[in-house]
Amino acid sequence: MSKAPEGHKRLSADIPERLYKDFAKKCIDEGVSKKEFIMSLLERELYKKNY
Numbered sequence: 001m002s003k004a005p006e007g008h009k010r011l012s013a014d015i016p017e018r019l020y021k022d023f024a025k026k027c028i029d030e031g032v033s034k035k036e037f038i039m040s041l042l043e044r045e046l047y048k049k050n051y
Contacts, residue, residue, distance in 0.1 A: 011038070023037070
């Protein structure tokens with residue numbers, strides 16, 4: 001397993017397969033990476049930013 005870049009932490013979670021498939025489809029539909037999608041979602045939810 002590779003190390004996270006300086007100032008970053010790794011995020012890992014076991015989620016239901018159906019939820020993962022919907023997540024992956026949404027990333028493809030929006031043309032973003034899974035990392036970009038999750039970061040945007042977290043920032044929106046935690047900091048109420050509009051991305």
